Amino acid sequence: MSDTAPSASSLGLTEKLEWLARPGATALVVSGLITVFAPLILTVYVSFFDDKVIVFPPQGYSLAWYGSSIPQFISPLLTSLKLALLAGGLSLLFGVPAGIALSRYRNRGTQGIGTLLLAPLTIPGIAIGLAIYVFAITVELRTELPLAGSMALLVLAHVLITIPWVIRICLASLTNHDRVTEEAAASLGASPPRVIWRVTLPAMRNGIVASGFFAFIISFENLEISLFLVSPGMSTLPIAILQYLEYRLDPLIAAISVLQIVGIGAILFALGNFANLGRVAR
Amino acid sequence: MTLAAATPLPSDRREKGHLAAASALLTPATAVVAVMLVAPLLLLLRMSFNRFDPTKLMVEAATAENYTRFFGDAYYTDVMITTVVVALSSTAFCLLFGFPIAYRLARWQSRWKNAVMLLMVLPLFVSSTVRSIGWMVLFSHGGVINLAATSLGLGTMTLMQTTTGVIIGIISINLPYMILTLQSVVEGIDENLEQAAESLGAAPARAFWRIVWPMALPGTMIAAVLCFILAMNAFATPVLIGGPRFHMMAPLLYWEFTANNNWPFASALALILMTTTLVMTVLANKLILGRQARA
Amino acid sequence: MIKNTTFDRISRRNFIAGASAGAVAVPFAGQSFAQSGGSVTVGTWGGDYGRLLRENVDPIMADKAVRVVQDVGDSDTRMAKTIAQRILPRGAVDVQCFDNVKAQALRNADALLPIDPAKLPSWNAIRPEARDPYIVPHIVSAQVIIYDPEQVDEPPTDLDALLSPKYKGKVGAIIANYYAFLMAGALYRGGSLDDYEAGKSYLKDVNANGLRLYAQPEAFTQAFKSKEIAIAVIWQARSIMWQNAGVRIESAWPKSGAMLYVSGLVIPKNAQNKDAAYAYIEAALQPKAQQGFAENMGYMPSIANANLPPNLAKRLELPPDAPKLVSPDLDKLARELPAMSDWWKKNIEYKG
Incomplete structure (x- = not known):
């Protein structure tokens, strides 16, 4: 230059x-x-191929893969949606208060906890998945609690990996937050929970929507953690896609992916009006 | 990651109230992380000192042989070096591509801006498995790139099963994180500062390096560290694009656990990978941000 | 330890007698043990194998009002879960589908229930040489050389063909088959399936001849179609399946002998529905269920009374110059397997 x-x-x-x-x-x-x-773009293109195998250039084009992709993947899709909703919801429930505390009370202790809460982001998913699975079996052996392969364990594992995102985004949305209104409310006699409910949370609205959305998505597309924690006969969409890929590589996979992109895009644009998602990854 | 700066507190009573409030707010999240992350990791650490037996599989022991095996065998250190090289180069390219995109986005005034920002978010939500399929169409023997290369007389050109292919695949996944983070970092830098510098006679490039870059550096480090971590832990991309002859750490430890059922060694691999990632990010932060602080 | 070499030198006639014409028909009389209304969880591969189980075995279970839940996953992941869960009092899966080598490793790790022949009315229909105390054999195939007749002009007779400079860079393998490939090399170069060192030296030479590796069978088939590869060693069943799918390949029996692949069903020792597990295995041994696998996937039935239709029996028939069919020493192999896969990863995959 x-x-x-x-x-x-x-x-x-x-x-x-x-x-x-x-x-x-x-x-x-x-x-x-x-x-x-x-x-x-190529995934979208491939989803219209007529051929049974993905070869470029294609012999012809068709929409047939879209028709057959939904019945094939409906059950894992529903599992993934349920899982992502539960994990996203719980993650907000746990993560938003933590985000508020971390931005308000800054000292050595909270700093350490903050590092801990962001740690799941830094650890290989495949290692956490395996470790949680073996740990669950160890606990199950001693307590007789049916943990391995339970939905509760899977949801909690997903909460673990989504919490760092919720906290990051909440912290970002509170960086420019003016504490004056909170202090005013407190000096007028509002109890701390009331201050949070009436002042802090409304101010964080965009951040909460964005972090809920991120949590949902991080859970929805997770492969590595779920791989070991799903119960027999249960499958999430990413696992089902990977398993399908082991035996076939045809445009069906592209079609289900495009449907996924379109669905997520639609939600994004709907949410985009009141949440500045562009700021979220800060 | 940006949790420094302790606020001075006026009184003891207030401090106690804060402590109670902080612990009430932090306990649920901390409990989840402690049970779901810390406890399993401690178990992993314990297992890494066990011994493997091909019949009984895991034998309780207190041996460091899994660690000495890793460092004593060039194969494993080679795989680690490959992993680090892929992670570093993909992060470097993410910075190189990401900064100009983020800068233009941040300084762009348009009613389409929000839509474009959403478009940048969208790729984050398409799983790496699916995106690898897109790359297969581009990269493979009968793929677009090869077809174009042969028709232009450039000979065959396949990126499937190459390190370059894997790096491209990883950049494609990590770049949106980089762009989104840097975009908000640049937006946080007052445009007037740049103008002021330039009105004082600084060349635009100079204004950028002296004003924008130092201010953007801490945020840039956060983005770069995130990309680096994601690349170090990459699983689906190296398997699907890299193929059987391309080995990285995350697939290796998965293989060691499932195909060989060697839990002690798989645990050691997991911990070595985590430690390497952690040490490198801490060092980079110290080196780069520390130098800036001194400057 | 039982030395499982009973498959050695099975005469061609003997083998085919089972595969084709109906020998002793054991009437299916399995009502007594079936739970009514229970469920059985079956761990299996996805793709055609899981589909054929659903199509051929599940209806028999449905007649007994037993609901079948399939736990689909690759063999390594299911194996790892079975091992992890073996210490629990209650396991999550009642029947697992594995090849006999993995079954042996699970048996060594004390994860399996010994099979009680009294609970399987069809036990006597299983070919005597395939019976095993811990795994009920389900499908059988032999390892052959397959090649693209357009690229390989002269039909290969043994594994030296894969070392020929003519096919440099044109030899393929599926990584999941690594140990079978190694054993084929052992048989060719060392004269015995148990001579692992001979197998390793063979694989090194093939690797030096530009061996191409594939993670999925699908990619492997594609490579044959696109003429990326011309020759490989693989289960005969696969070659039949691909021929059915219109891929131009031929198969040839190696002079040095052919290793047998046996895949079957095992019951984890902590299975919760053991009766339903036996009922499921019994259903999988029914001639109708076995015919489905023979027809669609080209596997030889594990029972002597499969009653294959004549044209199908002919397709699965061994050639007149009967090759030697051999089985490995499973116990030795299961113990050696982790070291062998390590060796493969470092010396073959990594040094391409």
Whole structure:
């Protein structure tokens, strides 16, 4: 990138961005966007292939895969939805209060707990999944509680991996939060729970919607944790897709994926009006 | 991750009230993490000191042989090096592609902005398994890239079962995280600062490196660390794009657990992977943010 | 330990007698043990195997008002879960489908219930040489050489074909079959399935000849179709299945002999519905159920009275120059398997 300075007086928005607008930067932008969107676009394209195997170019096009994909995957799809709703809901219930506490009370203790609560994000999913499974069996052996393969354990495991997202997003949505209103409410005699209910939570509304959505999605697409924790005969959508892939690689998989993309896109755009999801990953 | 800065507290009574409130709010989440993460990890740690027997499978012991086996066999250290190289290079490309995209998005004024932001969120929600299928169509023997290359007379070009293919696949998955984080980081930097710098005669590039970059660095580190961690732990992409001859840590430990039923060694692999990731992120934070603090 | 070499040198006539014409028909008389209204959880592969179980075995169970729940998963994951759960008083799965090597490893780890022949009316219909105290054999196949006749001009006679420079870069393998491939090499180079070192040296040579590895059978078939590969060693059943699907491949029996693949059903020792498990296994041994697997997947039945239709029996028939069919020493193999898979991962997969 060149360092030739334009004269100070001629600076407008476009020139100010000039160095980032140069061909080099544009090439980076384009390559980045291609890397992200190419596989998605190709998945949509493949879902219309007529052939039984995915070969490029296709012999013809059809919508038949959409028709057959739903009956094939309906049961795992429902399991995944139920799981993601339960895990997302519980994760909000546990995560939002934690987020509030972490942003309000900052000391060594809460800092340590904050690190702990964000830790599930940093650990390989496959290792947590295996460890929880073996741990559940150890506990079951001593307590006779039917833990291994129970829905409760699966939901809790998903809560574990979604909590860091809820907390991250809540913390982000509270960074610019003005404590003055809270202090005013408190000085007027409102009890702390009432302050949270009446002042803090409404101020966090967007953050809560966004984090609930993220929790739902992280749970919905999780493969590694569920792999070991599903009960016999139960399957989630990502597991069902992986198992299907082991025996067949046909456009059916693409079709169910497109339906998934469209469904998620629809929810996103519906929520997008009142929650700035773009800010969430901070 | 940004939880520093203790607020001074006026009185003891208030401090006690805060403690009660904080623990009431934090206990449920902490309990879940303690039971579902800390306890299983401790069990994993214990198992990593057990011994493997091909018949009885796991024998209680207190041996370090699983760790010495890892460090004594070039195969395992090679797999770890591959994993780190893939994670570092995919993170570097995520930064390289992500920053210009995030910067333009952040400074972009348009009524379409919200829709475009949502479009950037969408890919996060398509599982890595599904996205790998898209790459297969592009990369494979009869795939788009190869077809284009042969018709242009460039010879055959397949990225399936190559390190490059895996890195591209991982970038594709991690880049949206990077873009979204950096976008909000850049938006948090006052545009007037840049203008002020430039009106004082700084070249735009100079204004960027002196004003925007230092302010964006902490947030950028958070994004880069997230991408690095996700890449270190990648499971579906290396298996589906990399193929049987491409080995990374997460699939290796899964294989060791399921195919070999060698729990002690699989546990050791898991802990070594976690420790490596943790040490590298802490070091990077110290090195990069520490240098900035001194500067 | 029982040395399971009983399959050695089964004469061609002997084998086919079972596969084709109806020998002793044992009438199905399994009403006494069936629970009414219970359920049975069956761990099985997905794909065609699970589908055929559903189509052929589940209806028999439905007649007995036993509900079948399939736990679908690859063999490694189900094996790991079976091992993890073996210490629990109540297991989650009643019947598991595994090959006889995995079954042996589970038996060694004390995870299986010994099979009580008295609870299986069809026990006597099982080919005597395939009977085992812990696994009820279900399907059988032999390992053959398959090749694309358009790329391989001269039909191969033994495993040296895979080492030929003519097919450099054209030899394929499915990774899940690694040990069977190694044993084929052992038989070819060492004269015995138990000579693992000979097998390893053979695999190293094949690897040096540009061996291509595939994770899924589907990808492997695709590779034959797209002429990425031309020759491989695989179960005969698969070659029949792919021929049915229109892939142009031929199979050839290796002169040095062919290893037998036996897959079957086991009962974890902590199964909660043991009676239903026996009922399920009994149902899987019914001629009608076995015919389904022979017809769709090209497997030889494990029972002597399968009554295969003549044209199907002919397809599964062994050639006139009867190859030697051999079974490995399962106990030795099960003990060696973890070390063998380690060796494969490091020396074959990683050094391509």
